Amino acid sequence: MKRMMQQRKPLQQAMKWIVAPLVIVLLGYGIYTLYSLSVIPKQGESIAIQGREHIPVDYSSTPEYNSNPPTSGPHYVEETDWGVYQEELEDGNVIHSMEHGGIWISYQPSLDEETKAKLEAIGKNYPGSVVVSPRSANDSPIALASWGRLEKLTEFDEDRIVKFIKGNKNNSPEPFAR
Secondary structure: OHHHHHHHHHHHHHHHHHHHHHHHHHHHHHHHHHHHHHHOOOOOEEOOOOOOOEEOOOOOOOOOOOOOOOOOOOEEOOOOOOEEOOOOOOHHHHHHHHHOOOEEEEEOOOOOHHHHHHHHHHHHHOOOOEEEEEOOOOOOOEEEEEOOEEEEEOOOOHHHHHHHHHHHOOOOOOOOOO
């Protein structure tokens, strides 16, 4: 019996060294999350959520969205990878990325090269949470979209864009963005 108790002691010590730091990290993450949600207010206009149904890519018709660009609603099963794109993307794929907590910075293809480069630089600064792409259907030169939030810009404003990213990242049903 005494030998069994002696064998348990190293195991108990090892568990303390594993469990205690894990509890501290999880507690810290929870406090940080609550703090960031309370300190950084959501940015942009609130847009009613249209659901999060997955639809096939060969869906018979394009869903009607309540914003341009869309901020929620029926979307494809495959999400768009975070990053900077030179070509237009399917709304249905990017909506899925927003459902995962990401931000979509889209711009009219006619935007000047200098402004495009600035938007791309911001996208590269947030490689785990932002998609940057041209979108001819935009009704403003630059649009910032996240799950249920939208901000339209007539000109480049780095402060507003960064505030939008920080205030809206992971305010979504599946907060997986980094």
